[in-house]
Amino acid sequence: MAEKKQISLTIDDVVVKVPEGSTIMDAADSIGVAIPRLCYHPHLSILGACRVCLVEVEGMRNPVASCAYPAEAGMKVRTSSTLLRRLRRDVVELILDNHPQECQTCERNTNCELQKLSFELGIRDRLFQGERKRYKKDLSSPAVTRDLEKCILCGRCVRVCEEVQGVTNLSQHRRGFHIEVSPAHQGNMMNSVCVQCGQCANVCPTAAIVEHNDSEAVFAALADPAKHVVVQTAPSIRAAIGEGFGYEPGTPATGRMVTALRLMGFDKVFDTNFGADLTIVEEAYEFMRRLQNNDRLPLLTSCSPGWIKFMEHFYPELIPHASTCRSPMMMLSVLLKTYYAEKAGIDPKNVFVVAIMPCTAKKFEAKRPEHFTPYGVPYTDAVLTTRELIWMMKCYGMDFRHLQDGEFDNPLGVSTGAADLFGTTGGVMEAALRTAYEKLTGKPCEKLDFVEVRGVEGVKESAVKIDGKVINVAVSNGLQNAKNLLDRVVRREKEYHLIEVMACTGGCIGGGGQPYPPPGMHIMDASLLKMRAKALYTIDSQKKLRKSHENPYILKLYEEYLGEPNGHKAHELLHTHYEPKFPRGIR
């Protein structure tokens, strides 16, 4: 690729060279001048709406938004002046004037971009206060809640929903002072095409969109002596939870997490990884059967509940292709209220299952009627995001850094390295290939690392030779990327056999419930995702058992309880079904 032409301009009297096409903000960033900004997000399109990042350009009548204005050769830019300081201050005060003054009781207290900016810009008094907008909270969804009073209209959620997720559930309604961001027809998050992925919450600079808070139910269960409270933690939690306690992203913290959970009072600490291993076995058998019968290929993975809802809304024609396997969380929850309860001699009605997930859509998934027990309660009683768990641990006074490493409980706490990979994009594929290879060929899989499906690219493809047959596989993360891939599938442009879809950029490590990134990093940053992924790849590589079907407790489970993979009982307990939803499955 040809080098982009370099242009040179001055910023605050410093000569800067940047490639043509850079913005003034890019140029300033390159010399360490961080122009204050708010609606800007490096992974979203430029909106230019907040008007905080204004700079003065010599010869221009008015200041310009540096995020949007292209750097031009010879341009003389000033990023700070009496005027600019006043304008930025006034603009941010105008936002504050229409914002609840309840920082201390807010979910984003000390972790809010607006709060930080108003401190940095020196807003110490209010000059223009007046009427403030009033809205009822949108608590309709079990996954994400919206508080429009805290919305500062930066449009990040609108952009992420459209540009990254391809859902376009959120958009602006009404205008001027009365503008609001909502699903179509000012609807709510439940009664809409929202896939519950929570990426809007991830990019929201304030607490206008946050995960639905389920901590109270968990506190109550922990305090209830009649309840046997068990917890399971998703593969990606161990790679991110440390960030909540000041560790660098990608620091594995499995042992300390287990200890903390036990200290909090959970009766048993299990690992969703076990569910992941089980998923792989079930899915690999499902795949082999379809491959042999050339039936409903490509097989689409079903671990990501955001993706599943997306499929039901927008690709109902692909529903037959989706694996009927429940997600690892659901498989484990089902086993906890059946197999485990039976084995431990506990009335399953007294078992309270808590799942720690990187994901808001898991909260929604847990409440789907397909995942209810025959006696009418969810198999998963409560889902907490990584963020909620971090906060609860702090609430319990966990001095995370000084905790001893603990071990998961058995039998549902042992897992192979393949299961850890579920937390990152390409991981399910890699785990599935390890098992499918051996089951199809009957030979040991020598090369365990399928590096072609690793990495943060939106769509990755690979052709794997198994038993002389070329298996075309594809992996996508971020639903807009899934759209691009699935449109090719629908148009039959290429024959695929197995496709992994993860709703969020980077997979679960970039999920809608993961910790807000440390200063200087953003959700969806490749560097952040790579660091978190590295933790999982390291754990995998250090495990003795790295193929799901070699997990001895999985083998024991089939022997003792389930029978054959894909067999009758396995099907009853471990599989589910989907149904078309509005708009493609028009109702």
Place this chain on the structure above:
Amino acid sequence: MPTTPLAQVLKMRHEAISRLFDAKFKAITRITVGSATCENAAGANPVYDRFVHLFGQNKKPGVALGRVGCAGRCDLEPVVTVISKGKIPVKYVKMTPAKVDKVFESHVLGGKVVEEYTMEHVAGLRQFKKIVSVCHGAGCIKKNLGVEKAFQDAITELGLGDSVAVTRSACQGLCERGPVAFVYPDSTVYQKVTPEIAKKIVEKHLHGGKPIAEHTWSGKRLANRFLPIYGNVQFFGKQLRLTLRNCGVIDPENLDEYLAVQGYEALGHVLTNMSQKEVIDAVTKSGLRGRGGGGYPAGRKWQIAYDQKSDQKYFICNADEGDPGAFMDRSTIEGDPHTILEGLMIGGYAIGADKGFVYIRAEYPMAIQRLEKAIADARAAGLLGKNILGSKFNFDIELRLGAGAFVCGEETALLASIEGSRGMPHPRPPYPTVSGLWGKPTCINNVETLANVPVVIIDGPAWFSSIGTPKSKGTKVFSLAGKVNNTGLIEVPMGTTLREVVYDVGGGIKGGKNFKAVQTGGPAGGCLPESTLDTPVDYDSLAAAGSIMGSGGMIVMDEDSCMVDVARFFLEFTQDESCGKCTPCREGTKRMLEMLERITAGKGKEGDVEKLLRLADTVRKASLCGLGQAAPNPVISTITHFRDEYDAHIREKKCPAGVCAALVTYTIIADKCVGCTACARKCPVQCISGAPKKVHVINQDACIKCGQCLLACKFDAVLRK
């Protein structure tokens, strides 16, 4: 078969004229009924229907009936014009079906003008047999005064004072032949008139009835068709009609009538004789600037769009007129829709676009309907579509209806709206000329700009640029409204002073009250006080005075207008129309409005004005698009020029103009009160006390300031202050 596009257009015109001649112009008398949204609302439809009915009953040969667009005299609508050969056209105003009966009986059948319904009578003007109109451009006033005086003197000398009047016309762009005098109804144009020639004209022509051939000018300008019909009335005489040249003259729904007045000749000429570059150069040389408000040179915009390499380009006509009280674009489209199409096609040809859109607000159903008909007619005539007039130039036009958001007049919001997105502006650059509709180079001009394009082509850029001021060429259309005697749609040469507009065209302030301010540029403009009345109307002078040209709203205010309330009114509009995208406009206009509401409610505090100015400056400098950047203008200009009114509201809790209800007190003047009890009986809160035939008193503590007492009093004894 004619070979060139131009020859084809000329042939079409020839055929159109002969068709029209059979249908209309053979007639000795033509009756036209004004028909536009405003006229129809004023009752033009029943008037027209009545004429049709009467014609059906009485066969009167030699009389033709037709409809035309709006001539622009809003306060006198509906207007019916009776044009008889050799006579000054009679304009009947405020017509009703009953009046039609009388006009038909007396004038049409009997040949006797019904004086009391004429525009002159209703507007209090005298009727004359002949009119001499001397051009009166800003640059020529001194030179022409002598000529004017010579005419006047000679008329007096010959005792023609009762039948001939001398008026002034606006600069008609004939400067190289000036001073110019028009004689109506003969439509004679005298050029290079000296006092001596003036005397001769009076003697031989006005008195003797014979035009003096050697001094006349026989050339024709597109603009010169309007004046023979309307030029004798001062309201029209001071105007120069380029954009509105056909409004009120032709039937907007009849392509033949447009063809007859040189319609599509400019297009034919362009397609036959001019390269794309030559068209752009002509527009550049003409000095035509965007009439939508910004005043960006049209030629430069076209050039940038032309320079872009792209497989697809678009040309858009912005007809999303949204200023409160503005109706320039609507009237132009309703009166002369083909002009817009012709301008759009010429623009499309110049930049290399084959697709045009007219973005028009859905609240303009008649304009839409007329545009649709014009597009269909033009397409059927081979003037639109593929291979236009055999030139290999393809161009088609579609309408896109706006949902009524003011911000969609902003070009990037307009583009978003056409693309089907929410109408919100985007940061520029990239400008639409580089990356516009669906990312393709797109040129956007407003209705008035495009309506000028055929004039530039036919009458030439040199002529066009002879009108106006050094930096602002041509004319400007305004919707003149407010407290002037003559309200309506006007078009004056750039450089005409505000005073001339208010007093000569507008006929001065209603009811003999004092002028206070003139607001130009709509909600984005400013209020200019008496001291600025000699400001010439052009882009730069108005900006220097603290307002803007804008798209052409002009509201005149008298001593009864409260300037704080005026600022509040405009802010209410802009804050309601803010799209809500950027912070300063969304939040800032709301806060400014709140402050103004506080001040007008008597709750203003010392320091509020300074806060207002600070916020105004923030909103102006920090907003994303023109709407926000200009929204504070009414506030800034009223504070600059009428600070004392703000101070009175804040410090004395008084509204000097007596407008702000919360600050007004009603008192009864003891000397005038006769004790009739009318006010006490009307008062809804019983706060007026007093026995019959005794002076009444208002209890100020209980008064809710509803004003019922003022309305009830027949003796002017209630004082509102």
